[in-house]
Amino acid sequence: MSGRDRAIEVAGQVRDPEMPMLTLADLGVLRGVEVRPDDDGEAVIVSITPTYTGCPAMATMRDDLVHRLNDAGFARVEVRVVLDPPWSSDWISERGRAALREAGLSPPGPAAHPAGPVMLTLGPPRPAPPCPRCGSAATRLTSEFGATACKALYRCTDCLEPFEHVKEI
Amino acid sequence: MSDESGSIFDGLIGGDSSQWAFGTDFEDPLAGVDTTVPDGVDHGELAGYCLMLGDDALIMSQRLSEWCSRAPDLEEDIALANMALDLLGQARLLLARAAAADPGVVPALPDGSPVPAEDALAFFREAEAFRNVRLAEVANGDFAHVVVRLLLFSAARLALLERLRGSADKVLAAVAAKGVKEVAYHRDWAGRWFLTLARGTDESHRRLVAALDALWPLQDELVATHPLERSLARAGVGVDPASTRDEVDAVLDQVFAVSGVDRPDRAPLAGVGGRTGRHGTHTEALSRLLAEMQVVARAHPSGRW
Structure with a gap:
């Protein structure tokens, strides 16, 4: 298994801290896993997107991703935020x-997903x-x-x- | 309990901060996001515009969070806290965007302070440096007051964010696209409660109309244009609030009509020499709000306690 496949597998198993029955991949917040060679071997760059702008679980997701990937032997892990396109509940697998x-x-x-004005719903x-x-x-x-x-x-x-x-x- | 072998709290300090549910480190909310300012856009103007949108969200969030444990029932308490959290998230991104566009807007802190730029903007500016509308800052009243305030605020913010999705600034466009989904829920919540209170008892109706009457003079500032907004709208980065006026009016009139409440006939609250919240001229309520919001951060400018 390539380093990238292994990194994807490890990151894909990390669970949402607030809904732990879901992995970040199943929730649709895990947007990308890249492995790039660097001076000391490989660095992993993981991209995640918040479900809601104020979601306080983002920091925990970041920490969990870093720790699980560290445990799997990836010493350098960078977690990036993707804001565009915004997360949609449609992305839940x-x-x-x-x-x-x-x-x-x-x-x-x-x-x-209205492109124009949002209708008021009373x-x-x-x-x-x-x-x-x-x-x-x-x-x-x-x-x-x-x-x-x-x-x-x-x-x-x-x-x-x-x-x-x-x-x- | 503590002796020379150490305190029971020793294990809590240093080491692996991931033992905490949300960590203890500051993190960059724009980590990995491209914050390049679009060509031809003045960095200082973009930062000032982000402060307007960010301060609206921050100050409104603070007023909503003051409702924690005070709402009529648990569900509404949770609803208000959720909406405060959404707006705090928007404020954080917008203030971070302001700082990335023009670091000159960020207050100076002691050397080595780990306090991130968006926190420095939130906690270390004086009232006159805030650019929020005055509607966001006035003191809380009863439940009808927060319902009316949120209806007026979110009707205008939603119409603005809908348009801001097309901003030439990719960060603003992304914040807006996400914010539209959140603020739509806020506006619906406020609209439903407006209807419920208006058609409820004589007392709930009386309180609703009183709150609307008290807050209405502050509504106009939401859809009035500051020169900076006009300038950035021309650059394709911002939205002229005046362009949202018809849509905002239509939404409010729809709520008033089904609720059987008349649109208030009260003049906008004038500024001081033409200056309003957008210019940094506020009511005294903002100073009191900031005193409470900023006191802990200001006591520990090095970010450690």
Whole structure:
């Protein structure tokens, strides 16, 4: 296995600190892994993008990437930020969506990407997602904001359990 | 507990900082991002423009974060904190962008201070160096007040960021593209609560109208043009806020109409000799806000405590 393939494999296994059922690759924040020869061998350059601008987990992601790659024998690791294009929940992989469901979280639907003015939405922001625990369609929005920037809070009126929905952006 | 063999806190100092959830080091929010200033754009003007957009976000974020633990229920408390966090993230990138464009805008700190440029801008400038609109800085009131403030603020900011996505400055364009998605959620939250309070009880309606009446004179500054904004709009880097006026009006009128609330008929709050927040002329509320926001950083300008 080439150094690049190995670096991609190691970086691809690092998990999101706030949703650890997802790898950074499945979440879509891992945007690139490059290996460049330098004076002492190889340096790894990893590119990540924030889910939300203020996401405080970026520093942890950076530290985790550096440590896992160091452990794998890459002594020099540089983590770069990619701002363009902005992260979209559409980038969460099928495997990631399955992992979210498995963990009792509701995966996002398709995001809207209007190029022009954004419509004001005074009604429900999206069709109510089915309960990830019991599958019931009888769910109600509790709050558009949750424990992390990327999640909304819902409640199932059948099984009465609360659950989190990863927001479309 | 502590004796000559050391303090129980020894293990917390030095060593591997990754034991902390969010690390202890400062990091560059623009690490690896191309911050080249577009040809023909004045570095100082670009920095000044970034301060306007960044200070709006920073000061609004600070006012929203003052709501922590004070909202009517836990969900709204979390919502306000989330929106404060989004705006803080935008402020951080914009202040970092200002510093990268023109390091001359960054206050000087003691030699060797590890405090990054965006923190120096946030914590070591005096009130008159801030370029935020006055709507962002006035003291908090009741829940209706924060709903109205956020509606007016996010309606204008969203319309502005929509246009800024086409900026010739790649950093501003990227910050705007991301910000649009975030601020759309803020505007919807404020719009829904505006409607809820307007159609709620007599008391919630009364409070909503009172907040709207009190804040309305500050709305105009959001869509008024400072010469710097006009200059950068001409260069294809910035957006003239006046170009958003019709769209902002349409959104606000839509909210007012479904809520059964009249558009206020109050004149804009005049500046002092024509100078407003964008010029660095603020209300006394900003000084009080900064006193609280900056006190810890100013006590430790070397970034260690």
